Amino acid sequence: TREDMLTAQQQVFLQALEELDLAQIQRLLADGLDPNFIDAEKGPAVSVWSDGLFKWWENVSEAYEAGEALSTEQKQQDLQVHLDILDALIQAKANFHLWDAEECYGPLWDAASAACVPAVAKLLDQNVDPNTKDDEGKTILTSISDLFFDCDFDTIDWTQALPEEKETLELLRARGAKMTKELN
Numbered sequence: 001t002r003e004d005m006l007t008a009q010q011q012v013f014l015q016a017l018e019e020l021d022l023a024q025i026q027r028l029l030a031d032g033l034d035p036n037f038i039d040a041e042k043g044p045a046v047s048v049w050s051d052g053l054f055k056w057w058e059n060v061s062e063a064y065e066a067g068e069a070l071s072t073e074q075k076q077q078d079l080q081v082h083l084d085i086l087d088a089l090i091q092a093k094a095n096f097h098l099w100d101a102e103e104c105y106g107p108l109w110d111a112a113s114a115a116c117v118p119a120v121a122k123l124l125d126q127n128v129d130p131n132t133k134d135d136e137g138k139t140i141l142t143s144i145s146d147l148f149f150d151c152d153f154d155t156i157d158w159t160q161a162l163p164e165e166k167e168t169l170e171l172l173r174a175r176g177a178k179m180t181k182e183l184n
Contacts, residue, residue: 010037010045017048020081026088035094046094049085050110050119056082057114057164064162079118086122096128105134112144112172115164120171130177141177145169153179 016024108128111119145153
């Protein structure tokens with residue numbers, strides 16, 4: 001057996017993260033579970049949390065595409081549990097500087113790629129470095145601009161941007177995120 005086999009408690013914790021079971025997460029953390037463990041398949045527990053943001057963004061962007069944009073209230077309501085879990089992880093001293101098994105992306109990249117402005121802001125408040133680079137040597141700002149718009153930040157046509165995409169990239173920029181070419 002490998003040494004990184006998870007304890008029963010850790011397995012329950014990952015399941016609670018996937019199911020957005022805030023009460024269970026808070027219980028386990030209150031019991032003293034350290035959230036800084038890594039699952040061989042899923043990566044760090046924080047990445048299991050940040051992966052969940054994609055489901056939120058999928059719903060939001062599909063609604064835009066269908067021409068039935070969700071109300072601000074609806075978006076916030078759907079997002080709240082994700083943010084509450086993030087707050088619980090922050091209080092439990094989770095390490096958001098971890099990168100996943102492939103060493104490509106971390107929670108800040110995940111939150112930004114899910115155009116999740118409040119989560120990006122909270123992670124930046126935890127001093128997560130917005131200028132880490134992925135395996136292609138791209139910064140988060142360049143990588144996410146490319147993901148959303150197939151171009152770098154300085155050539156984005158903002159008329160094509162969804163409000164969340166624009167806010168996410170502008171927040172990163174305002175908080176010191178640089179394009180890859182600015183760091184080289």
